[in-house]
Amino acid sequence: MQIQWYPGHMAKARRMLEENLKLIDVVVELVDARAPLATRNPDFDALFSQKSRVILLNKSDLASAEQTKKWIEYYKAQNINAIAFVSTSSAKRKAAVSLIEAAAADKVAKMKEKGVIKTVRAMVVGIPNVGKSTFINRIAGETKAKVGDKPGVTKGKQWVKVSPYLELMDTPGLLWPKLENEALAKHLAYIGSINDDIMDAERLAADLLGELIAICPNELKERYKKIEEGMAPHELLEAVARSRGFILQGGVMDTERSARIVLDEFRAGKVAKITLESPDIEY
Ligand SMILES: Nc1nc2c(ncn2[C@@H]2O[C@H](COP(=O)(O)OP(=O)(O)O)[C@@H](O)[C@H]2O)c(=O)[nH]1
Ligand SMILES: [Mg+2]
Known part of the structure; x- marks a missing residue:
């Protein structure tokens, strides 16, 4: 990062x-x-x-x-x-x-x-x-x-x-955050606290979906209907594209647009009230 x-x-x-x-x-x-x-x-x-x-x-x-x-x-x-x-x-x-x-x-x-x-x-x-x-x-x-x-x-x-x-x-x-810990650096990116222009938005959004499916599966499935538990991060992002009809010519999933939507909606609190970190867990 x-x-x-x-x-x-x-x-x-x-x-x-x-x-x-x-x-x-x-x-x-x-x-x-x-x-x-x-x-x-x-x-x-x-x-x-x-x-x-x-x-x-x-x-x-x-x-x-x-x-x-x-x-x-x-x-x-x-x-x-x-x-x-x-x-x-x-x-x-x-x-x-x-x-x-x-x-x-x-x-x-x-x-x-x-x-x-x-x-x-x-x-x-x-x-x-x-x-x-x-x-x-x-x-x-x-x-x-x-x-x-x-x-x-x-x-x-x-x-x-x-x-x-x-x-x-x-x-x-x-003061600036510490970015050495990759899991925590990602959390900063999800919440929009570090500039994500230079990051791969699709990977970031896919990883976020991967965390959210563990934290709040029901809310996530409710928001993006095609999401299912057990999907890998990139599959989750494709499921968002299918849920929203973000499909390009030739049936290709528009995961770029989906990534933007996932990050924007998460930051606006539209998925659920979510805390990414628990004091009981080490990162
Ligand atoms: N939802 C929500 N947004 C907040 C809250 N406090 C600040 N914000 C938003 O967070 C962003 C950064 O706030 P700012 O005061 O500029 O942060 P600073 O960089 O620490 O001075 C702004 O868009 C604020 O409107 C809060 O309690 N709830
Ligand atoms: Mg300020």
Whole structure:
């Protein structure tokens, strides 16, 4: 699998993240609930070891509710509080604010003993496309007004006031995913988190169908009627072509068009609410 981003960009983003980390109390990690492993850079644990952290399983509207619960328990076992989240909706805004405030509660209490009412500063981090910008815009919500530059802070850095004593850095911390593990790299491609222009769409879609037939056979067969269990990945893709009547002259299956449809419909959540990864399985 090809990597289409440049080491220079990655190094710069990481440097910025490390700089900004010094200014904040709580790290808010966003992962994609459909692929919590693939969308979480393993460096996070080391990078944020000195910080209070929370995890938002974002895009949970597209994921299996049951699996999301399992992931929340999995993080809890590591002493990280997590919640299911949907950045594109306001419904869980309060829950996210409470989660972040709770993560800083000890620090706030200590300062209070000294007679200081502490403003908690948080930073959103995550790999590209997990919904960081959407989250920041959503959480800014009614209080769109931004707090001005703070002295000693790089010029141009803005803080968004979330509640009276909680501010969020308006620039998210960006990290790239790790692509060494091919199974996880594929998950990133399925959900559209890495540019798939340079990948063979037909192979990608066929492999996705191969995973989906194991995860949600009934929903898959319901959506693409000609699909049957026991089919190999390329047969599944041909079955999609037959289901949709994507047949070229001479009776050849238009698997290219079928691949596009499979990827688009999966990303739009049209097959089912699907989580590709389980905390019980090693990839
Ligand atoms: N379905 C769904 N889509 C989301 C959610 N959050 C973000 N998105 C979409 O995911 C895409 C990437 O979001 P963006 O905020 O730009 O991600 P960033 O790269 O992490 O800043 C956009 O098309 C968003 O509309 C969510 O909770 N559910
Ligand atoms: Mg963004």
